[in-house]
Amino acid sequence: MRRPSLDAVRGFDRAVYIVAAGQLLNVFGSGLVYPFATIHFHLEIGIALSLVGLGLLVKSVGTAVATTVGGYLADRIGRKPVMVAAMAGNAVTLAGYAFVPAIAAATPLDAAGAFIGVSALSGATNGLYTPAGQAYIADLTEGAERDRAYSLLKVGNNVGFGMGFVVGGLLYEWAEVAVFLADGFTSAVVAVLLVVLVPRIHAGQPGVAFRDSVGDWTGAVTKRRVLALAALNGGFSVLYAQMQTTVPIVAEARLGLSSAEIGTLYVLNPLTLVLLQIPLVAAVTDWRRTRGLTLSTGFWAVSMLVVWLIYLLDLGPAPVGRHSLLALGVVLVGAHLVTRTIGEVLHSPISTSLMSALGSDGERGAQLSVLEVAKRGGMGVGSFAGGLFFDYGLAAWLWPTLIGLCVLLAVGLLTFERTLSPRENGAPVEG
Secondary structure, rough: OOOHHHHHHHHOHHHHHHHHHHHHHHHHHHHHHHOOOHHHHHHOOOHHHHHHHHHHHHHHHHHHHHHHHHHHHHOOOOOHHHHHHHHHHHHHHHHHHHHHHHHHHHHOHHHHHHHHHHHHHHHHHHHHHHHHHHHHHHHHHHHHHHHHHHHHHHHHHHHHHHHHHHHHHHHHHHOOOOOHHHHHHHHHHHHHHHHHHHHOOOOOOOOOOOHHHHHHHEEEOOHHHHHHHHHHHHHHHHHHHHHHHHOOOOOOOHHHOHHHHHHHHOHHHHHHHHHHHHHHHHHOOOHHHHHHHHHHHHEEEEEOOOOOHHHOOOOOOOOOOHHHHHHHHHHHHHHHHHHHHHHHHHHHHHHHHHOOOOOOOOHHHHHHHHHHHHHHHHHHHHHHHHHHHOOOOOHHHHHHHOOOOOOHHHHHHHHHHHOOOOOOOOOOOOO
16 A cells, blocks of 8 residues: 555646635535534524425435536536536525524515525535536546545545534534524635636537437436436435434434534544545455445444434433533444444445446446435435434434334345446456
8 A cells, every 4th residue: 555645635737726725615614504504493493303304305406406407517618607606606595594584584484484495595506516616627637636636625625524513613602693604605705716716727518409418317317227326325325414414413402412512523524534535445445346335334324323322321301410421422422423434434435436337438427417416315315304203203213214224225235236247346357
């Protein structure tokens, strides 16, 4: 194994570093609100958790649709205009969460309706950016340099996310709506950076017909194996969603952790990703990809078991036994975050590589867009379903249900493995 070196982040075009810095700043803004959105709108505003989950489902659907549109527009009119428009739109829609009560007071909508409406708009603006940003990096790099550039973005994302968790916890304690305003402000700053410092290097392809791009996407989704892998990815995303929707509620309402404590604990997610992403994936590089994904389901199952343990121990409501409860809460929530993150470390790159191997180079973009749509849909369904369990007094049964989902995913992966050739499943090339 090659020793770590700073050479891995040197030698890029200046625009790569600017885009990476902008993405770090934007993800920092996301980290400010990620653990606290459900806390604020459910516990403070009083929106039913199932409706908060429904809003997140709507946002995920909007993001998935906008991702497809953003990929088309990035090719048709160029990368930079789409990137700038997405960040400018985010500046407005993300800050809009701070004004949900005001929107409800000024319109026929109630608070839940205003929240769902803002979520729909923020999903639409957010989804436009990803395909354009990734294409811009690809335009500036090639070969192994491109792999290093995407690694730089991955690490930057997690550093920004972790910083956001900590600052968001402190900011939320000071002024709850400030985290939403700050999230919108970071997007506005990124939009300005892109306008001023990033050159337009892709003029677009005005001659490409819309129906051609739609036809490519439709051709990908009609392939049986692509659809099957996307469905499995959606199942994983149901698990991902709990970190935002239900786990923060458990940490605050069940264990009595403060928002600052939750934000600090959530740093374990990006910290574990940064430390283990490369070594763990390298450790299973000679495995069949489906086996690496099956191992991932094991870590996800353990993480859900840890949260279930909170209910099995019958800890009682906070703040009884504050100091001992806090210590136990830190251990349990921390163990959940570490184990679910290891599951994420194994799942994310391996599933992307597997999807990339299922078709020709010309089909790859469409296939990966299907994977992203399934991810967004699964995140939304997971948020909504988790909220229903809580609202109907079945919160303790959510976690064994999710453990059962992990078992189904493992069985599905081993069944899916039978449809793959050794090369598609990552077997080393011999000879």
